[in-house]
Amino acid sequence: MWSPPFTPDPDAAFPGPLGAQSPPPPPAVMLLLASLLLHCLPLAMGDYDICKSWVTTDEGPSWEFYACQPKAMSMKDYVTVKVEPAGITCGDPPERFCTHENPYLCSDECDASNPDLAHPPRLMFDKEDEGLATYWQSVTWSRYPSPLEANITLSWNKSIELTDDIVVTFEYGRPTIMMLEKSLDNGRTWHPYQYYAEDCMEAFNMPPRRVRDLSSTSANRVVCTEEYSRWAGSKKEKHVRFEVRDRFAIFAGPDLRNLDNLYTRLESAKGLKEFFTATDLRMKLLRPALGGTYVQRENLYKYFYAISNIEVIGRCKCNLHANLCSYKEGGLQCECEHNTTGQDCGKCKKNFRTRSWRAGSYLPLPNGSPNACAAAGSAFGNCECYGHSNRCSYIDFLNVVTCVSCKHNTRGQHCQHCRLGYYRNGSAELDDENVCIECNCNQIGSINDRCNETGHCECREGAAGPKCDDCLPSHYWRQGCFPNVCDDEYLLCQNGGTCYQNQRCLCPSGYQGVLCDQPLCQGEEGQACDPAPCASPHLAAFLGSGLLLWLAGCLGY
Numbered sequence: 001m002w003s004p005p006f007t008p009d010p011d012a013a014f015p016g017p018l019g020a021q022s023p024p025p026p027p028a029v030m031l032l033l034a035s036l037l038l039h040c041l042p043l044a045m046g047d048y049d050i051c052k053s054w055v056t057t058d059e060g061p062s063w064e065f066y067a068c069q070p071k072a073m074s075m076k077d078y079v080t081v082k083v084e085p086a087g088i089t090c091g092d093p094p095e096r097f098c099t100h101e102n103p104y105l106c107s108d109e110c111d112a113s114n115p116d117l118a119h120p121p122r123l124m125f126d127k128e129d130e131g132l133a134t135y136w137q138s139v140t141w142s143r144y145p146s147p148l149e150a151n152i153t154l155s156w157n158k159s160i161e162l163t164d165d166i167v168v169t170f171e172y173g174r175p176t177i178m179m180l181e182k183s184l185d186n187g188r189t190w191h192p193y194q195y196y197a198e199d200c201m202e203a204f205n206m207p208p209r210r211v212r213d214l215s216s217t218s219a220n221r222v223v224c225t226e227e228y229s230r231w232a233g234s235k236k237e238k239h240v241r242f243e244v245r246d247r248f249a250i251f252a253g254p255d256l257r258n259l260d261n262l263y264t265r266l267e268s269a270k271g272l273k274e275f276f277t278a279t280d281l282r283m284k285l286l287r288p289a290l291g292g293t294y295v296q297r298e299n300l301y302k303y304f305y306a307i308s309n310i311e312v313i314g315r316c317k318c319n320l321h322a323n324l325c326s327y328k329e330g331g332l333q334c335e336c337e338h339n340t341t342g343q344d345c346g347k348c349k350k351n352f353r354t355r356s357w358r359a360g361s362y363l364p365l366p367n368g369s370p371n372a373c374a375a376a377g378s379a380f381g382n383c384e385c386y387g388h389s390n391r392c393s394y395i396d397f398l399n400v401v402t403c404v405s406c407k408h409n410t411r412g413q414h415c416q417h418c419r420l421g422y423y424r425n426g427s428a429e430l431d432d433e434n435v436c437i438e439c440n441c442n443q444i445g446s447i448n449d450r451c452n453e454t455g456h457c458e459c460r461e462g463a464a465g466p467k468c469d470d471c472l473p474s475h476y477w478r479q480g481c482f483p484n485v486c487d488d489e490y491l492l493c494q495n496g497g498t499c500y501q502n503q504r505c506l507c508p509s510g511y512q513g514v515l516c517d518q519p520l521c522q523g524e525e526g527q528a529c530d531p532a533p534c535a536s537p538h539l540a541a542f543l544g545s546g547l548l549l550w551l552a553g554c555l556g557y
Helices: 027-045 200-204 244-252 259-268 537-543 545-554
Strands: 052-057 060-065 080-084 095-097 108-110 150-162 166-170 177-183 191-197 239-242 277-287 306-311 313-316 325-328 331-334 392-395 400-403 422-424 436-438 446-451 457-459 475-477 481-483 498-500 504-506
Touching (some): 150 306, 191 200
Antiparallel strands (some): 052 060, 150 277, 150 313, 166 306, 177 191, 325 331, 392 400, 422 436
16 A cells, blocks of 8 residues: 655664764674564555564574565556457548637547557557657547447456556546446456546436545445546646545545554455455546537537546555565566465465465554465474365374365365365366366256266266266156157157157057057958047047047047
8 A cells, every 4th residue: 555655764773972973783783683674664664565584583593474565556567458449549540630629620630550640549558758648549429429438448467456546647628427447357347436427417327426525434435426527628637536545545544644544444344455456447438528518510520538648556466475576477476475376376385285375464563464374284283174174183093183174165184075966176276266066967867966076977777968967869858868759760650650759659540559550440350440430529428438548549649
């Protein structure tokens, strides 16, 4: 988080008369002072930037761990930008545009084929020399009343934590309607972050609200603000903000000096720390600046979007397990401490998985809790649970230590096997929470709910498929698999009969039997009987119900 700069006081280093030259301390004292300085630096900096220090105790020298995090930096230097929809950037084909100050002097031009007249997305993040603004620009609203909308997505492929305001600088007027969204899963799902409109009720059916008026219980509320959307008629009114500092100030005070309280609330208030975390940000530009008037359809070339800068200040999210974050292999990577590993230091190193991984904590102040991963034998008597249990028990009569209450559908002495009804995920490490996958055997087609190591269930006779939810080719499904009565290859219906769903033959008039292979009503000399009596339900009704079964046989039921 942001903190005021720390400047050491040289007069306070070695007390003595003002201006007097103190003799240099002996080496042992220097080492002690250096150790004390390293130990106290996280408090002095207020920034959790020391992960560990080498200390000497009664048992000998060892590392002492602290919660730690990287310094804040400009995140736009590591961003990937995407502008949608295709063709929203001006210049292809070349297009004239006007400004609100001179709406009928449309001498400006955007031409993607001319570097001096092009306005590609990269100009939102370049360094502007000699005060000359360079900017991305959209096409004009020449297709009004169809909406002129654009999405600008910023991606880091890495979790980051915001530490200062997001500031977007618009040229030629700020949008009258826009919204900011964020993603926590690299753009797979999106969540509203803040709404912007000149009339919040009209645009989003939300009452307008200022971030600085939020309370400690609503600091992570998504609001709609009208502060950055109304036409001010001044070229200086260019900025649209997502106010991170104002939200921090709710806990740290207007000058952001009470960082202890801020860190405490970030750790204890549900969802507050995650509110300032994102992997991606997306601006949805929904209506351009109108110049303080209604849309003037006779001159649509003055309506467009233009952004000269997007400033995002933040730090790599390393779960308080790293104080450095480097750009490696095309992406940001935490340089993990505390025996953790992963892009966000989100799991324990191999051989350090004695207990479940946990993020570091800002508390207790001033150094926090590192929650370092422990090596086998350091805490649980040489018992490895692969992060699926944080409790072990000694079984006296077996003389073994075993993991207790294995989680994530695991079982076994070391939580190294999957529970019955689950099988091993071959693409996951043994310490992955998703290491065991449910078998999902079909209850009717399978003998039980267990499966083998590849996820295949044990099927009943006639059933097939990994989950036993299909039938062999010689069987049909009807709440279970049953042998085919007929088919179109081996069990053919005779005498022109047709096979119905492999379950029975539909026989033509005059034939019966499973495969329509028996003539209906044969006489003494083998001649076919007159089928009329069989076809007369009135006769059966007249003779009584005793003949109904015979009649059903005649009709092939």
